[in-house]
Amino acid sequence: MVARVIPVDPFDLVIFGGTGDLARRKILPGLYRRFRDGQMPAEARMIGAARSDMTAEAYRELARSALEDHVAAERRDPETVARFLGQLGYVAIDVHGDKGWLDLADAMRPGHVQAFYFSVAPGLFGTLAEKLHDHKVAGPDARIVVEKPFGHDLGSARTLNATLAAHFDEHQIYRIDHYLGKETVQNLMAVRFANMLFEPLWNAQFVDHVQITVAETVGVGGRGSYYDGSGAMRDMVQNHIMQLLCLIAMEPPNRFEPDAVRDEKLKVIRALDPVAPGDIVRGQYVPTNGTPGYLEDAGNPDSRTESYVAMKVHVSNWRWKGTPFYLRTGKRLRARSSEIAVTFREPPHSIFGESERWAENVLIIRLQPNEGIKLKVMIKEPGPGGMRLVNVPLDMSFADALGEGGNDIPDAYERLIMDVIRGNQTLFMRGDEVDAAWAWTDPVIAAWQERGDRPVPYDAGTSGPEDALMLMHRDGRRWREIRP
Ligand code: NDP
Ligand code: BG6
Numbered sequence: 438m439v440a441r442v443i444p445v446d447p448f449d450l451v452i453f454g455g456t457g458d459l460a461r462r463k464i465l466p467g468l469y470r471r472f473r474d475g476q477m478p479a480e481a482r483m484i485g486a487a488r489s490d491m492t493a494e495a496y497r498e499l500a501r502s503a504l505e506d507h508v509a510a511e512r513r514d515p516e517t518v519a520r521f522l523g524q525l526g527y528v529a530i531d532v533h534g535d536k537g538w539l540d541l542a543d544a545m546r547p548g549h550v551q552a553f554y555f556s557v558a559p560g561l562f563g564t565l566a567e568k569l570h571d572h573k574v575a576g577p578d579a580r581i582v583v584e585k586p587f588g589h590d591l592g593s594a595r596t597l598n599a600t601l602a603a604h605f606d607e608h609q610i611y612r613i614d615h616y617l618g619k620e621t622v623q624n625l626m627a628v629r630f631a632n633m634l635f636e637p638l639w640n641a642q643f644v645d646h647v648q649i650t651v652a653e654t655v656g657v658g659g660r661g662s663y664y665d666g667s668g669a670m671r672d673m674v675q676n677h678i679m680q681l682l683c684l685i686a687m688e689p690p691n692r693f694e695p696d697a698v699r700d701e702k703l704k705v706i707r708a709l710d711p712v713a714p715g716d717i718v719r720g721q722y723v724p725t726n727g728t729p730g731y732l733e734d735a736g737n738p739d740s741r742t743e744s745y746v747a748m749k750v751h752v753s754n755w756r757w758k759g760t761p762f763y764l765r766t767g768k769r770l771r772a773r774s775s776e777i778a779v780t781f782r783e784p785p786h787s788i789f790g791e792s793e794r795w796a797e798n799v800l801i802i803r804l805q806p807n808e809g810i811k812l813k814v815m816i817k818e819p820g821p822g823g824m825r826l827v828n829v830p831l832d833m834s835f836a837d838a839l840g841e842g843g844n845d846i847p848d849a850y851e852r853l854i855m856d857v858i859r860g861n862q863t864l865f866m867r868g869d870e871v872d873a874a875w876a877w878t879d880p881v882i883a884a885w886q887e888r889g890d891r892p893v894p895y896d897a898g899t900s901g902p903e904d905a906l907m908l909m910h911r912d913g914r915r916w917r918e919i920r921p
Contacts, residue, residue: 468854602868647777
């Protein structure tokens, strides 16, 4: 199946932080892939902006090497790369300074979509918004794309929302959560709302529990100074996992449109119960078989920051009362594996007698790697010997089901940047969502700090702390294995 590519309108995209890690690893390669697929018109222009004094030619060389490092060789024919680089420019600007803004304002072409990507340190987001406004760089319909983290807590998120709102309307602000750009995350909405199969069963009457797992093998080495002030709760749960939970738990929006979807997500966040202290496990990886532990990676021998968190949460509304959601995420775990598993309840009566063990029906939505959807169902074991039951997966790997199109899944960033250019905010967080997510997260973190809790240790390369197993065992349930 070959994907349909609909070209976007001509645009000027300014990437503040255009020489940084995110720009080199994700933004420039993502833009190139959209260009290569024919989604970008010839008049589209992308302008890097950072403090470093360099010519546009030098910036194109930086971009070329980023593509060499982060785009597969078979997708990089020299002619296409050269045409793409020809659409790149560069302006030297210090966000704190006053130089360069006039040049940038002059470079903006009236009548084209204008977008400004804030890929600089979060401490610069507010000042950048002010400068774009004060120097009259951004036109009345300009869009700004704000990276994460969006605040450190409720207070700082509110301050940032207020600063942005002083210069830009909400419809101009695109708060990125790259998990919403992942293909399977969007598929979650397609599976739920484009099929009649699941939605009638999608409630506490039929769903026993839901597990959301985002397991990583990487440690925090290299970003220790950021991560140590953050931890898994702020870095992953407040944003990415919260968004996954919303998409699973929300009511059907009346249309797949920005405010309709975001209104429903907001209701889920507001319906979350505070988490009981006994329903959370925090962990920190320790040195194992030569792999450094968290304290060394973070460069802080006294750190109490968690690199793992597991918790049981409840969504208090009619649909979900009685169905717990178990969430977990961590660094340096056994495998890189992210999935959502919806486990259905047992049938009310077994006609096959007590000897036939029943196993759960589970719908597994696999986010990464090996994107796909699996449904575990009971069937008769083939062959003679009476009615023996067996639990088998109905397995739909996207690569198998969609052929070439399933293998060539676009990166989250490329999809999201094209949505900015199209002016579609559906997959971006609204200010009140971020606010509500912090309002739920803050008391959890405050309680840890008050108690002075230390995270429990876990060996690198395992499934996380033993205590996390207990979180489910005591409810008579167990975590799914973390497998690649
Ligand atoms: P880097 O430190 O790698 O890059 C920072 C960029 O900002 C550089 O281009 C730097 O260039 C520029 N810069 C720094 N100070 C100024 C200034 N005063 N004025 C103008 N430009 C400046 O950061 P990342 O690329 O890793 O991160 C960028 C943003 O993306 C952050 O908000 C981060 O939280 C977020 N993010 C990053 C992820 C990643 O994987 N890297 C993942 C998720 C979010 P120069 O020094 O020349 O000015
Ligand atoms: C980022 C977090 O937002 O997401 C990182 O800051 C994390 O700590 C990353 O590693 C995970 O993203 P992905 O797309 O690799 O699952």
